[in-house]
Amino acid sequence: MKKLRLFVLLLILVTLSSLIPTYGLEPIDLPEPPAPSEPEKPSFIVCIDPGHQAKGDGKSEAVAPGSGQRKARVSSGTAGVATKKAEYVVNLEASMILKQLLEEKGYTVYMTRESHDVNISNAERAEFANQKGAQMTIRIHCDSIGNSGKTGATLLVPSKTSKYTSGIYEKSNAYAECLKTALKEKGVKVNGIFERGDMTGFNWSRVPVVIFEMGFMSNYNEDRMLSDPSYQHKLMEAVVEALDMYRDNEQ
Numbered sequence: 030m031k032k033l034r035l036f037v038l039l040l041i042l043v044t045l046s047s048l049i050p051t052y053g054l055e056p057i058d059l060p061e062p063p064a065p066s067e068p069e070k071p072s073f074i075v076c077i078d079p080g081h082q083a084k085g086d087g088k089s090e091a092v093a094p095g096s097g098q099r100k101a102r103v104s105s106g107t108a109g110v111a112t113k114k115a116e117y118v119v120n121l122e123a124s125m126i127l128k129q130l131l132e133e134k135g136y137t138v139y140m141t142r143e144s145h146d147v148n149i150s151n152a153e154r155a156e157f158a159n160q161k162g163a164q165m166t167i168r169i170h171c172d173s174i175g176n177s178g179k180t181g182a183t184l185l186v187p188s189k190t191s192k193y194t195s196g197i198y199e200k201s202n203a204y205a206e207c208l209k210t211a212l213k214e215k216g217v218k219v220n221g222i223f224e225r226g227d228m229t230g231f232n233w234s235r236v237p238v239v240i241f242e243m244g245f246m247s248n249y250n251e252d253r254m255l256s257d258p259s260y261q262h263k264l265m266e267a268v269v270e271a272l273d274m275y276r277d278n279e280q
C-alpha cells in the first residue's frame with residue numbers, strides 16, 4: 030500500500046510539474062506588445078467672438094480693469110450698403126463656419142454667442158475667453174468707413190505698450206502675422222495689422238486675441254462678397270490655416 034501511495038504521489042508531482050511553464054528554458058513566442066500609443070495632444074482651445082448682437086447696449090462699462098474711462102457695453106455694428114444686412118448677422122454666419130472647420134480639425138471651440146438675441150458686453154466677452162482658458166480668441170467683425178472705395182481685410186491686435194495688454198501682444202501679433210500670410214495666399218487683400226489700445230474687448234483679455242475685420246460693408250462689391258457663403262468659407266479657412274501655422278510655431 031505504501032508503495033502505491035508513493036507511486037500516486039509521484040504521478041501527481043510529475044503531472045503538476047509538466048503544467049509549470051518553462052519560462053527561460055526555451056524561447057516562447059509571445060505576441061508583439063502593442064506599440065505605445067502617442068500621448069493625446071491636448072486640444073488647442075479657441076474662443077470665437079462673433080462681433081456685436083441684435084441690439085446694442087449703450088450702458089457703459091470700464092474700458093479696462095480699474096479704469097475710470099467708460100464706453101458703451103456693446104454696439105449693434107454696421108450694415109451692408111448693398112445687402113442692407115446687419116454686421117452682427119454676417120459675423121455669426123462666418124463664425125459658425127469657423128466653428129465647424131475648427132471642430133473638424135480637433136480644436137476645442139467656445140463661442141461667446143450662437144444667436145443674435147443676447148446681451149454680452151465686450152468686457153464680458155473677454156472674461157468669457159479668460160475663463161475658458163482660450164489659447165487664442167478670434168473676434169469676427171466687418172468694417173465700415175465713409176470712403177466707399179475702401180476694401181480689404183484688416184487685422185487688429187492689442188497694444189504692445191499698454192499696461193493692460195503688453196503681456197498678450199506678442200502672441201496676438203504672431204497669430205495676426207500668420208493670418209495675414211494665410212489670407213494673402215488665398216488672394217485676399219490685407220490692409221495691415223494695427224495695434225489698438227482703446228478696445229475694451231482687448232483690455233480685459235488675459236489671453237491672446239485678434240480682431241479679424243473681414244472686409245468693408247461700406248463697399249458695394251465687398252459687402253456682397255461678405256454675405257457669400259463661399260467667400261465666408263474661404264476667409265474662415267484662412268483663419269484655420271493660420272491657427273495651424275501659429276500652433277506649429279509655438280511648439
Ligand SMILES: [Zn+2]
Binds near residue numbers: 080081107170172
Ligand atoms: Zn464690428
